[in-house]
Amino acid sequence: MSTVPPAKKRARVSASEPGKDTPRTSKVRGRTGKLAGIMRMPMDVFLQIALHLHPLHLLHLVRTSKGIRSLLLSRRSRFVWTASLSSVEDLPACPPDMSEPAYSALLFGRTCNLCGANRACWVDYAIRLRLCKACHNAHIRTGSCILYGLDLPPNRARMFMAMTPCEVGKDVYIAKELQDPFRHTGKDKYYDVQLRAVASQPFPYGNIPKVGQTLDEWIEALFAHSAEVHKHATALLKWERDISWQRGHDSRELKHKFKEAVIEKLVALGYSREDLPHSREWKKLIKQPKELTDRVWSNLRPKLEEFIRQDKERDRLETLAIRARPRQNQITEYYEDFVQRLPLAERGMMPNAADACRLPCLVALAEKNDAYGDVSADEFLALTDQVMQEAEQYKVRAKETAYRIVLDRLRYHIGEQQWLEEAKALSPDEALDRYWALFQCWAKNCWKGCFAFGELHAHWRTAHPWSSWEKATPQFSPFYRGGKHYMGGALLEAAGLSRDTPMTVLNELVKSGRLYCSCCDPALPPPEELDWARLAAHIYTQADRHHTVFGQQKKAAEVGTRLLMKSVHEHRGPDACLKLIPEGADNTKGRERTSVDPETRALIEERLALRPSPDASLVCRICKEVTNGTYMRFDGWRKRALPDTPEGIVHHLRTWHGKTVEKGDILFWGKNGQLAVE
Secondary structure: OOOOOOOOOOOOOOOOOOOOOOOOOOOOOOOOOOOHHHHHOOHHHHHHHHOOOOHHHHHHHHOOOHHHHHHHOOHHHHHHHHHHHHOOOOOOOOOOOOOHHHHHHHHHOOEOOOOOOEOOOEEEOOOOEEEOHHHHHHHEEEHHHHHOOOOOOHHHHHHHHHHOOOOOOOOHHHHHHOOOHHHOOOOOEEEHHHHHHHHOOOOOOOOOOOOOOOHHHHHHHHOHHHHHHHHHHHHHHHHHHHHHHHHHHHHHHHHHHHHHHHHHHHHHOOOOHHHOOOOHHHHHHHOOOOOOOHHHHHHHHHHHHHHHHHHHHHHHHHHHHHHHHHHHHHHHHHHHHHHHOOOHHHHOOOOOHHHHOOOHHHHHHHOHHHHOOOOOHHHHHOOHHHHHHHHHHHHHHHHHHHHHHHHHHHHOOOOOHHHHHHHHOOOHHHHOOOOOOOEEEOOOOOOEEEEOHHHHHHHHHHHOOOOOHHHOOOEEOOOOOOOOOOHHHHHHHHOOOOOOOOHHHHHHHHHOOOEEEOOOOOOOOOHHHOOHHHHHHHHHHHHHHHHHHHHOEOOHHHHOOOOOOOOOOEOOOOOEOEEEOOOOOOOHHHHOOOOOOHHHHHHHHHHHOOOOOOOOEEEEHHHHHHEOHHHHOOOHHHHHEOOOOHHHHHHHHHHHHOOOOOHHHEEEEOOOOOEEEO
8 A cells, every 4th residue: 555645636726816827728729709718618507508408509519629529428418418308398208229419410410320411311210310312322222122132031031121120201100000010021111231230140139038938028029129119210200290280380370470460560551451462472471480570570561562552553454454445446446447458468467456456556545544435536547657667566576476486396306406506597587488487377276287477477367366476376387307408408409499598489489380399289279379388288298198108008918019109299309299490491390280081080970979978088999908907097097088079089099009090999988987888
């Protein structure tokens, strides 16, 4: 035993006592913040303060410095975490197999338990992990996937999964079902480290049987931990659900009080409850989950008054529009009479009734005198010059709308980027004068096409007078698709014309008979009545019909060589259907149409006399026999239909099948989708 007396402890010296030395203070690198005094605070005072912190605040405090971390995570500071957790209302107690800091991090933290990354968005209270997306994808997998390759018998694999907690998600009812360990399956998800650790244990799997313990008791003890973990997870989910409901209830109460306080102040300012708007933005402003303080009201009041002013102005304009409607009808009648007196060339590009009512001068006329009384013809005629000036501005906008339709059509279709770049490099006037600037009207109960821009606008003005052109539904024509040399461009190149040829030039060539289709279809009108749009529509429609029927042919062995399908409307090479006659040459070929001799006409008329009913359609026998019968269903017979005229029948059989007319070539197709007469 040592006889040396213990060293005396040095007395603590106060810095305020005179004549005593001031103790040395530790130097802190960098700038010191406002909370630097915490480091010099007595430990008992610090711990008393920490007792009143929320668990999340304790977690933040632990991460501030190593000293505070070692202090708060020591066993002696456990009472701090216990008191902090008990301050959270209705929170289930910390399970005995978890430390209080780990329990707090699981419930309130946002840090990944595996990699330490922030914003850990996934948490499961049965697996007891909070993970980031990368760690979740790497470690949370189905039981079948984790145990794959271990060559375990199904019953043993099922037992290992029952011993391991699985993912419960956020559904309380699913969590209740999974409290039974035997409901864990290979489709449920597990933490791979946990499940592999259980599967790697030798028998008796960490649960040594006790003396006098029965088999059922041993099995129950084997799964007891998993069951307890799931029961605690279910309790946590119920707590979360109750907290969420209570927060929602409190938020609704605060919003209601805030709303009533705002309305009370607005009423005090002289507004009535009928003056208040009902829009979503208004409700968002007056339903806020907080108290209405003077500061909040000073910021909110100008916004609310502006909303009320805008709402009153909107109501005034709506009332004015209702009163102005009869006056607009009168103005529309005067406007249509005025347009009818214009030259035909100017009439097509004038606004329709809907767009005319939006012209500024006519809007002002309709709202004149607060829209009371009738509009006289003299009042309208006094504005005709201004109407024409504003109509010119409208024409520019109308072309821009059509140009936008073209670009939108090309922008969202793969394979037409080159076409789109060409169109973008053109002005609206140049683009609408190209051969591909053809449109179809897709308005309700219309579905007509194809039109050049001028014809489309004239059609829209007369057929859809109360549909605004700027909100129009015409679609850019899909007549020319197919890559670099799309159909229209290939036709022009085959005829010896440039793809940049303006549509006005193409119309002149078509009307003069120099640019024509060599099929001699009698359904085509004379060249003087044709234009490029109608000629292009004819070629595309016939080519599309032939392509459909040709693609539905039977096998060659089934058809034989006696039935023939010819391609007439080629658009490339020397056999292209579009031909150009040189300037000054004879254009008789451009006017040729298929004719019928008297004997053939009599034969056709004799066959047509056998038509069972006026609504029975004519069908080509060869087109029917060379294609599969299933294609005749659901209006498929229309692709094989014959024209009603002898000239059309002769033209179809001659150009499509290279043969003369026989009686049996004309079949009758009934409304019931069956052949009426052979």
